[in-house]
Amino acid sequence: MTKPNFDEPINRIGTNCSKWDALESTYKIASDEGLAMWVADMEFKPPQSVLDELTSMVDHGVFGYYGDQTSYKQAIVNWMDRHHGWQVDPAWIFTTHGLVNGTAFCVQTWSDPGDAVILFTPVYHAFARIIEANGRRVHESPLINQDGRYVLDMEGLEKSLKGDEKMLIFCSPHNPGGRVWSKDELKEVCDFCIKHDLILVSDEIHHDLVYGDNKHTIMSLVSDDIKSRLVMMTASSKTFNMAGGHCGNVIIEDKKLHAAFNATLKANGISCNSFGIRMTEAAYNGGDEWLATLLDYLAENKRIFDEGINAIPGIKSMELEATYLAWVDFSGTGMSREEFTSRIEKDAKIATNHGPTFGSGGESWQRFNLAAPRAQIEDAVARMQAAFGDMQ
Secondary structure, eight states: OOOOOTTOOOOOTTSOOHHHHTHHHHHSOOTTTOEEOOSSOOSSOOOHHHHHHHHHHHHHOOOOOOOOOHHHHHHHHHHHHHHHOOOOOGGGEEEESSHHHHHHHHHHHHOOTTOEEEEEESOOHHHHHHHHHTTOEEEEEEOEEOSSSEEOOHHHHHHHOOSOEEEEEEESSOTTTOOOOOHHHHHHHHHHHHHTTOEEEEEOTTTTOBOTTOOOOOGGGTOGGGGGGEEEEEESHHHHTOGGGOOEEEEOOSHHHHHHHHHHHHHTTOOOOHHHHHHHHHHHHHOHHHHHHHHHHHHHHHHHHHHHHTTSTTOEEOOOSBSSEEEEEOGGGOOOHHHHHHIIIIISOEEOEEGGGGOTTOTTEEEEEOOSOHHHHHHHHHHHHHHTGGGO
């Protein structure tokens, strides 16, 4: 394998890239002056196997409907077995246009308008957007920040139930906090869903992006009892930087749940994206070494970022166990949200995700994307230290 060059700067401005081309309209930051650290995609090329597959498709020149998914599904099966010790039957796999799309179909399949869906907040902002857009209620269960690390408040959640909850969407590993949940914590979530007759949707899109000795546990391997109400969601998009391929997998073992989800897909006329399918197969078959190199690179990026950000009095970056998304707390500055946001965007010219969009508990936080060439991470630290220089 040719070693990937993650230090290579790639100019994405003017390519219809939401992350860079929307900087000015969204943040009033000129794209040629700012740093885009908001949208959760990487500044890196995917594995060479993916580029070669796309070249082959272009060279062929005909872009018709995709047919037999046998080799594609086998690539998923092999990856899950090889990297997670999870034996998946190809018949369990559905393909959706990404996992936000998959989330919407889950909400439509197992709840009705007016029902509630439980989220542990702060959490990935698209969940609440999809729940509300489908006429359901978001039931927030705030996470507890225990010594700089999120933990679940199952007792508090139990007390807050109103009786209209039909589903719990769980983010594992957690975005934006970067937690890798322990098997005991996952068992608590499973037992809770069984006790309260809830469908459990486990979004595990970041499961390959885990650091050091941390160990991600696939929810399906936690308890046999949960399988009759469990929906697994995985994708290659975060792992290999292929979000534009819009290809996600909803994996359902239980036959009754499987049939219900299949009916929703049929009702919505869903068919797969041939580019996303072939990119995913190529990545899972040829991306192992690329991923190992990426994780080493990202680990150093987060070390540099955390060391520099945590040196600013009053600002604290939560320790990342997984993902490439740093979650930074500004409460210690004593500043209002408007003031520290202004310093980030107007002074440092950095675009980040605003904490309140992630729900309760995100008020004093901002999310920074660290999946970029190291020079950009070093630049971001220098900009932040300058913007908050009076705190030194």
